[in-house]
Amino acid sequence: MTSEHAAVVHGRAVPRQAVDALLESVPARDRETTRPESLARAERQRRRWATQVVVADELARRACAERGLALPPEVSPTRLLAVAETDVADLGSIVAAALAHSPAARVLLAELEAEQDVPETAVRDYYERNPDRFLTPDALRRGVDPFGRPTPADFLPYGQVSGSVAAELRRAAGTRAFFAWFDRARADVEYAAGHEHPGDPAHPDHEHRH
Known part of the structure; x- marks a missing residue:
């Protein structure tokens, strides 16, 4: 060299x-x-x-x-x-x-x-472990505590966000790779x-x- x-x-x-x-x-x-x-x-x-x-x-x-x-x-x-x-x-x-x-x-x-x-089980697990990320706009405006006593209506439905969650997990896995x-x-x-x-x-x- x-x-x-x-x-x-x-x-x-x-x-x-x-x-x-x-x-x-x-x-x-x-x-x-x-x-x-x-x-x-x-x-x-x-x-x-x-x-x-x-x-x-x-x-x-x-x-x-x-x-x-x-x-x-x-x-x-x-x-x-x-x-x-x-x-x-x-x-x-x-x-x-x-x-x-x-x-x-x-x-x-x-x-x-x-x-x-990214298996569907991983997507579902992420959704359930991170409720603070899936509050509806109305719940956010009302200051709902996602770890307190929220109602199901305070959260975006799993089916509505599963695609974006899967994409995020795939990006993270790709970065690790x-x-x-x-x-x-x-x-x-x-x-x-x-x-x-x-x-x-x-x-x-x-x-x-x-």
Whole structure:
């Protein structure tokens, strides 16, 4: 692996230029209010984080090719789309950014979601265990306590919401499958110095960040 590479994915070199291009699209920390030593550490971690995002795109493109999945025309992105704070909270910054950055990652996630089998018993169980999510608009206006003494009329019928519940559970299962795939797929990736995973304890600046 030469200094021009950020990582090697199953024998394929990931160029540093791809990481640099992504970093250019991600705002850096405020340089005026951050101490120089803290800024330097943040920039090192930013590069490691961006490497993970670029590696995720490479791995996702390989996975899509192996599965015979068609990709959009743009399969070598160089910029990061907006990432919602809720996505970062739910997915972690690396996976959230990878899905915003990589069309291949989004195609793979959609495929994994479609593969998930959500049994009707799981849908019914979710409906019964989360009554606060299924109050009618009128019950909400009246401030009905779903765990107090509500009446059946205070809740949306199961048949009316079962489809959306099943879709939500399928999305959640697909996301878990994506996490599991990513962890397996990047296990054999080789990183150049300065491009290791941000949480790799082998480098002094490591931090736990997904």
